[in-house]
Amino acid sequence: MMLPSLQAFALPFPDISPEIFSISLGGFEFALRWYAMAYLVGILLGWALLRDAIARARLWPAETAPLTRAQLEELLTWLILGIVVGGRLGFVLFYQPAYYLTHPLEILRIWQGGMAFHGGFLGVVIATAIFCRRHGIPMLSMADGLALAAPLGLMLGRIANFINGELWGRPTDAPWGVIFPGAAAQDCAGPVGIVDGLCARHPSQLYEAALEGLVLALILILAAYRMGALKRPGLTLGLFVGGYGVARFIVEFFRLADQQFITTDNPYGHVLRITETIGLTMGQLLSLPMVLIGAGFVLYALTRPAK
Structure with a gap:
């Protein structure tokens, strides 16, 4: 007896609107989207985790947190600017420079989407460096704290990408392939992934949410709260940067490359x-x-004694 092919199975895309709600005021439509909510909640969760960490002086070098709660409140504003400006400019420069060179005003239309993690990361680095210099805060310890807080936001952002039906993966024969809506998502350009005439793709956004977000968050929290990683300046930062790079490199084998x-x-x-x-x-x-x-x-952190 022949077994049924896994090719016969695929998951339908969930019927979730990209907008949580919308209101009309004076002829203008204002909408709160899942992507924006992911940014807001991710930043707040990261802030709460870092706030808890700086309240535990024993976690840090010389049992002294690198900044006060008041300074953390101020830093939050700097980080939001770094994420938004850096993420947008990163997308413009890394992915569609030619288009935005001829349409420069559209660079400001961030509500239309288009943010790059690598650009947002550089924006955070620059904003943090300026902030630490102004307040005399140890840069490496501050970077460790931000690295600890970052993965939760990444996880929510990738889940929002899935809800938006964007950044989907390559066509797949796997039974957990998802049939994403839209003509572009349905262009398999080959026999792989075709189920009942529809194109099934890897839900690569969820792969990223799991690896870059949940798994990396658990590793960093365990390292910081149970293994004394924050006592070695640069260790938590290195685990985050390297861990993200590895996770993203792996997921790229399943994620569809940018169309250009x-x-x-x-x-x-x-x-x-x-x-x-x-x-x-x-x-x-x-x-x-x-x-x-x-x-x-x-390597730099591990070759120096824990403080």
Whole structure:
């Protein structure tokens, strides 16, 4: 007796609106979207976790937290600006520079989507560096605290990407493949992933939410609260940067590359091509330096005695 093919199975996309609610005022439509809510809740959860960590002086070098609660409140504003400005400019420069060069006013339309993690990360680094310099705060310990708080926000952001039906993965025959809505998502461009005439794809947003978010958050919390990682400045930062780089590199094997890199002779969207089917995507290319930098911070921290 022949067993049924796994190809016959796929999951329908959940019927969830990208907007939580919307209101009309004076002819203008204002909507609260899941993506914006993910940013807000993620920042608040990160702030709550960092607030708890600085209240536990025993976790830090010399049993002294790097900043006060009042300074943490001020830092929150700096971080929001760094995330939004850096994330938007990163998307513009890394992914669609030619388009935005001819449409510069659309750079400001962040409500239309288009944020890059690597750009947001650089924005946070710059904002934190300026803040620490102004207040005389140890930079590495401050960076450790922010690294501890970051994965929860990443997890919520990726879940919001899934709800929005964006950044989906490559076509798949796996039984957990999802049939995403929209003509672009339904263009399998091949026999792989076709189920009853529809295109099933990897829910790569959820893979990222699990690896970059939940798993990385648990590792960092365990390292900080149970293994004394915060007592070694740079260790938690290195674990986060390197861990994110590894997670993103892995997920890129399942995530569909950005459309501008995909051509008929380059269906995987490789930016650095080794063969016709082997290469690196833009996400992987940007993640490799993060792995190396993260490993460098870990080695630096471990070669110095815990304080």
